[in-house]
Amino acid sequence: MLLNFIRKARLPLLVKIILCTGIPFILAVFLIFAIHFHQYTDRPWAWPFVLKNMAYLVFVVLLFIGLVYAALFKLVHRPIRSMIAGIDKIGTEGKTSLETVDQNDELGELAEAIQQVGEKVRAKHAELSEQREIYWRLFEAAPCIITVQNKNFELIRYNQYFADHFPVRKGIHCYEAYKNQPVKCEPCPVEKTFEQGVPHFSEESGFYKDGSRAHWMVSASPMFDRDGKVAAAVSVSLDITARKKLEEDLKKSERKYNAVFNNIPRALFLLNRETLTVLDCNRSATSLYGYTKGEMIGKNFMEFFAEADREEQKPLIKNLQNINRVKHLGKEERSFYVNINLTDSDYHVGLKVILAMVIDVTERIExxxxxxxxxxxxxxxxxxxxxxxxxxxxxxxxxxxxxxxxxxxxxxxxxxxxxxxxxxxxxxxxxxxxxxxxxxxxxxxxxxxxxxxxxxxxxxxxxxxxxxxxxxxxxxxxxxxxxxxxxxxxxxxxxxxxxxxxxxxxxxxxxxxxxxxxxxxxxxxxxxxxxxxxxxxxxxxxxxxxxxxxxxxxxxxxxxxxxxxxxxxxxxxxxxxxxxxxxxxxxxxxxxxxxxxxxxxxxxxxxxxxxx
Known part of the structure; x- marks a missing residue:
C-alpha cells in the first residue's frame, strides 16, 4: 500500500527512491541500534541471546534488501521494461500501444513522450505502408515488363506482366527468361549498369513463352545500398513489337517506292517548293539529262530551262501549272522538248516539295x-x-x-x-x-x-x-x-x-x-x-x-x-x-x-x- 501510494504521488523519481529506500534503512538502523544497546547492558552474556540477536540482524538486512528491490522494481524496473517492450513493437510491428505507466514522475513523462513518438511513427509507418502498397500495385499492374536482377543476373523480383509472358522459376537468369539462351547477352545493359552505376538503354529481341517473337526497348537502372554500392538492377522493358513491324513495313514500302521511283520510264524530280532545288531524281532523269545523280541533286531546276524562258516559267512551276512543249537543256547544252506535270507532296515532316514528271516529247514533236x-x-x-x-x-x-x-x-x-x-x-x-x-x-x-x-x-x-x-x-x-x-x-x-x-x-x-x-x-x-x-x-x-x-x-x-x-x-x-x-x-x-x-x-x- 505504501509503495503504491508513493508510486502514484506527484513527486520526483529520486524523492520516491529515497523514500522507498530510506524508510527500510531507518528501520534497519533502529533495530541494529536496539540490539547493540541491549548487548552492552548488565545482562549476562548468553549464546541463545546472541544467536537470537543475530537472527534479528539477518532478518533486518534481508527485509531492507527486499524492500529496496521491491521499491526499485515497482518504480523503475517494470516501467522501463514496459517502455522497452513498446519500443520494440514500434520498431518491428509498427504498434504504439504501451502498458500504462501510472506514475507522476520522470518515468511517466518519458512513457508519455514515447507514446507520442510512437503515434507519430505509427502515422508515418501507415503512410509508408500505403505508399508501398500503391507502389506495389503500380509495380504489379504496370503494362510493361519490370524485373529486378542481382549481380549474377538472377531474377529476385518481377511484376505480373512478366509472369504472364515469360517462364518463371526460382533463380532463373534474365537471359534465360527473356531469350531462352544459356549465356548472358552481348552487350548487356544490366552488366553495364552494375559496372558503371548509371542507367543504360538498348533494344532487345526475344520470345514470349507462347513462342511469339517480340522486341523490347530496355532501360536498366541501378539500385544502391546504404553504402552507395549497386546492389541490384531494375530493368523496365517496353514492348515495341508493333513499332518494329511498322518499321519493317515502312522499309518495305520505301524499297518499293524507290524501286518504282527509280525504274519508272519517266524522268521524276523532287523539288523544294520554296527554292526549286532538286532534292532527288530517278535514273530516267539522269539518262535524259546526261548528268549523274550527284550532279543533279542540289541543282536548281530552273537551270534546265533556256535562259530566256526561266523568268516566265518559274511562277508556273511554283503554282503547279503543267507546262507543255518547253525547251530543256541537258549536259553540254543539248536541247530537247519536254512536257512537265507538277503536283505537290510531303517529302519530310514540315517540308513541302513538288513532284515533277518530265516527259521527253522531242520525237513526238518531230x-x-x-x-x-x-x-x-x-x-x-x-x-x-x-x-x-x-x-x-x-x-x-x-x-x-x-x-x-x-x-x-x-x-x-x-x-x-x-x-x-x-x-x-x-x-x-x-x-x-x-x-x-x-x-x-x-x-x-x-x-x-x-x-x-x-x-x-x-x-x-x-x-x-x-x-x-x-x-x-x-x-x-x-x-x-x-x-x-x-x-x-x-x-x-x-x-x-x-x-x-x-x-x-x-x-x-x-x-x-x-x-x-x-x-x-x-x-x-x-x-x-x-x-x-x-x-x-x-x-x-x-x-x-x-x-x-x-x-x-x-x-x-x-x-x-x-x-x-x-x-x-x-x-x-x-x-x-x-x-x-x-x-x-x-x-x-x-x-x-x-x-x-x-x-x-x-x-x-x-x-x-x-x-x-
Missing amino acids: AEQQVIQANKMATLGEMATGVAHELNQPLSVIQMISNLFVRKLDQGALPDKETLSDVSSKLRSNVDRASKIINHMREFGRKSSLEVDFVQLNDVIRKSLDFFSQQLRLRNIEVVLELEDGVPSIKADPNRLEQVFINLLTNARDAIEEKSLQEPMAQGDKRITIRTCFNRRYVFAEICDSGTGIPKELTHKIFEPFFTTKTVGKGTGLGLSISYRIISDYGGTIHAVTKEGQGACFDIRFPRATGT
Missing part, C-alpha cells in the same frame, strides 16, 4: 512537225492554181513592158523620159508583187519553229488572206473582216498560226463550194466572216462561213486525226487536228458552233501575253 509540214505542202499544192493566177498578173505586165521595149528598139527609137519612168515604176511594182508571193510561199512552206514570240493576231489573219485571197476570188467568195483595233499580243509562232487560219479558210471555202453544188447561191451568199475581239484575259477570233455546216452528231469528231466529211481524195482529215494541236500548244482553245445547212463558226481563244 513527227507532228513532219505531219504539219506535209499538210503545208498539201495546202500549197491545193493553192497552186490560185498562186499561178497571182503570179500570172505581174508576169503579164512584165511581158507587156518587155514587148514595148523590143518594139521601140526594132523601130530604132527610144521611149521618152516620162514613158520610161512610168513603165519602170510598173515593172518594179510587179516584180515586188511576184517576189512577195514567192517569198510568202517559201516562208509558209518552211518548217515551223517551236520558239514563241509576241504576235498580233490581226496581222496573222491579214497575212493568211494575202496568201489565200486569190483562191476565194476565183470562187466568188466574199471575205468580211471585222477586226477590232488595239488587239493585244499573244505568245505564239506566227508561221504556225498562219497555217491554222489557212486550214480554216480552206474548210470554209470547201463547205461553201459543196453547198453551191447542192443548191443555187447568189453572189452575196458566198461569204466568210472573220472577227477579232479581246477582254482582260483573252484574245478571241471567230471564222464563220455560209457553207453546209457540220452535222451535230459529228461535231465531237471533227478534231480527230484523219477524220473528214469531204469526198475521197479531196481532204486528208488532218487540217482541223493540226489546228487544234497548234492552238493547244499556245494555251488556246477552239470549238465549233454550227447548224446543219446554215454554215459553221469556229471560235478560237488565246490567253493574252503577260504585260499586254
